[in-house]
Amino acid sequence: MKALCWHGKHDIRCDTVPDPRIEHPRDAIIKTTSCAICGSDLHLYNGFIPGMEDGDVMGHEFMGEVVEVGAENKRLKVGDRVVVPFTIICGECDQCRRGNFSVCERTNRNKPTADKVFGHTTAGLFGYTHLTGGYAGGQAEYVRVPYADVAPVKIPEGVSDESVLFLGDILPTGWQAAAQCDIQPDDVVAVWGCGPVGQFTILSAKLQGAQRIIAIDRVPERLALAESLGATVINFDSVNVVEALNELTAGKGPDKCIDAVGLEAHATASLDSVYDRIKQAVMAESDRPHVLREMIYVCRPAGILSIPGVYGGLVDKIPMGAVMNKALTIRTGQTHVNRWTDHLLERILAGDIDPSFVITHRIGIEQGPEMYKTFREKEDGCIKTVITF
Incomplete structure (x- = not known):
């Protein structure tokens, strides 16, 4: 599959990488339909956030269609449309039960490193350094979603991607x-x-x-x-x-x-x-x-x-x-995304909020590396870029 990958400061490339696979029975595989370049991705692009490794797949704002589910995932089925929050949450730990989803105690698979750097671990995040788990991000044709029976937000039919994509983060x-x-x-x-x-x-x-x-x-x-x-x-x-x-x-x-x-x-x-x-x-x-x-x-x-x-x-x-x-x-704090998604989706469906007003650029994934430069330099009136597949 194609994905935007980090290869160092100011070096994002559109690479061909292996397709993700189910690794745990609660997983799901999402075929991405839309994703976005976020301002916090620029911190990685500019080399200010530690913990990136050569070839890491970028991106944490994405949505798409479920194409495969693990055996223990009873919440999703193939064909569901979902927005995936950038915070990976278990839904079971003490912090998740309190609604403090961005500091989930279980989902950072590099917990010992995060404990040393931050004092205590925070949640795993998509496409955002090995300090937060080293999970492949969403600027890719397919994404593995861990704990996919908890966080993904199901989207009704007839609602455009651009209306709901930003429920996952911004x-x-x-x-x-x-x-x-x-x-x-x-x-x-x-x-x-x-x-x-x-x-x-x-x-x-x-x-x-x-x-x-x-x-x-x-x-x-x-x-x-x-x-x-x-x-x-x-x-x-x-x-x-x-x-x-x-x-x-x-x-x-x-x-x-x-x-x-x-x-x-x-x-x-x-x-x-x-x-x-x-x-x-x-x-x-x-x-x-x-x-x-x-x-x-x-x-x-x-x-x-x-x-x-x-x-x-x-x-x-x-x-x-x-x-x-x-x-x-x-x-x-990083955003406790699932604390707010139900309310915000209701407001979108009611017509109170149309998040698409920030979109200025729509591109294919091959244009991604150049768009990172455009976004960084704030050229061409760029405020928000959406990548479609």
């Missing part, structure tokens, strides 16, 4: 980012980053009742899309973000701040961003936390910081004194 990620803020009717919510996750975060904050949403980015088409959702926008290349946010909030600062950027903040004019890039270059720091520092500084006292943006390792110069003295609450 739509629940945006929803959780907003939900972690405990949004109140008079809240001002600031969202850093207007990529796909940022757009769904803005939409989710709106649906969850925020009085006002302020979106920060510098890419014109992303800012325009955020504005179309009702956000007030700030171009960080044109104005000082802290000054603008204080002006827009009568000097109080946003009540809730959401980091939809993560480890590759692209601020260029600030001293701390220069500092981060120098430390990255000499491998003294893995992540660039400019947005995180900015949120801590500008957030209203007793506010909440929500961090859906991915961080991979070590960050420096975090103002913990401000966090403590301002009584800020920080909530973060």
Whole structure:
């Protein structure tokens, strides 16, 4: 089969690899009909996340048709259409029973390594390094899905792939980012980053009742899309973000701040961003936390910081004194996808949400390597790419 495979920094290739097979009775094999390139895939492409190996199959946003099921999988049958969440969950451990699916205790088959790096293991993830299990990803014609009798979301007939594909990651990620803020009717919510996750975060904050949403980015088409959702926008290349946010909030600062950027903040004019890039270059720091520092500084006292943006390792110069003295609450984590999928699917089917509004490019898998470059450089108006088979 064809698959997009990692061969090193900035080296994604469309390779021919062996078809997956059933390895456990709870498995299923999915014939992919649609998948997507995610912003967090760029962290792998840019070499910032450890644990990738030559030839690893990329991708964690995918859906398709069940073509084979293991003997113990009684929930799925051949022919079912499913969206597969990027988090691999057992459904039985203590964390799964609590709904904390992204920290499932059983599905990371490289648990000893994750225990050493993180202190305790997190869930296995599709296509996202050997620290999270080394599972082959979904940018491929076929995918083996472990524990497939738990997580996959069945899709009714007559519903297009583009309407539901993002249930596997970025739509629940945006929803959780907003939900972690405990949004109140008079809240001002600031969202850093207007990529796909940022757009769904803005939409989710709106649906969850925020009085006002302020979106920060510098890419014109992303800012325009955020504005179309009702956000007030700030171009960080044109104005000082802290000054603008204080002006827009009568000097109080946003009540809730959401980091939809993560480890590759692209601020260029600030001293701390220069500092981060120098430390990255000499491998003294893995992540660039400019947005995180900015949120801590500008957030209203007793506010909440929500961090859906991915961080991979070590960050420096975090103002913990401000966090403590301002009584800020920080909530973060990979998305507990299955906590939100039933509700979000209902809203899609009811016509309340149409997630396809973020799609700008549709390609075949052979165009994937070049599209990674286009997405990274934010060229050709690229916000979200879907690969169809």
